[in-house]
Ligand SMILES: Nc1ncnc2c1ncn2[C@@H]1O[C@H](COP(=O)(O)OP(=O)(O)O)[C@@H](O)[C@H]1O
């Protein structure tokens with residue numbers, strides 16, 4: 034296992050339901066993502082993009098296969114730990130289409146809420162939050178409320194929140210879907226910058242092909258299989 038490798042998935046399978054409600058979603062997925070990489074995941078609606086992210090994020094249980102996160106094998110035909118929450122807390126940051134900031138908490142309290150719920154020292158989480166707000170150029174918004182920020186600024190706060198625990202992996206499910214094209218480009222460029230500067234692996238689900246040239250690689254779910262396209266041009 035290389036030091037750079039943050040995610041490795043082997044022969045991963047996922048279906049839902051039984052009998053009439055059976056849906057086969059992911060078939061023998063094999064791929065890996067290194068730290069420093071921004072990888073796009075594209076496929077039509079209902080193809081299993083969110084399901085795949087949620088298996089990597091230890092939220093949805095696969096049916097079979099293997100998942101490595103960093104140098105830890107977390108799943109092999111079953112979870113290898115009872116504490117999937119701990120893995121999520123330590124290794125993973127999630128970003129969604131909506132920012133899900135809490136409207137009645139100011140920006141810094143939104144960032145420190147989860148770390149503090151997880152018993153991280155208040156001073157430590159405050160200094161991490163301040164450092165990230167500075168990094169994202171919104172240091173002056175510390176005590177603003179989410180309603181006082183633009184959509185793009187709130188999404189930056191949501192990205193900062195995903196980085197609060199110094200994750201090795203960022204899983205972003207359509208993070209630009211609610212943004213216009215300029216702001217989408219800004220967010221994707223920011224995700225690439227984070228990948229390189231914070232040494233994290235980022236998987237970003239997107240429907241927007243205009244974002245693909247900004248990514249290092251593209252994974253496509255095609256007929257339940259995860260296919261890698263290293264050259265963005267192959268997609269056309
Ligand atoms: N909890 C669930 N129970 C049953 N079926 C599900 C569940 N979650 C997702 N599915 C089904 O799995 C397929 C993939 O869904 P999803 O991963 O959300 O697709 P995408 O994110 O690519 O739009 C869909 O057919 C969806 O209906």
Ligand SMILES: [Mg+2]
Nearest residue numbers: 082083084206
């Ligand atoms: Mg989805």
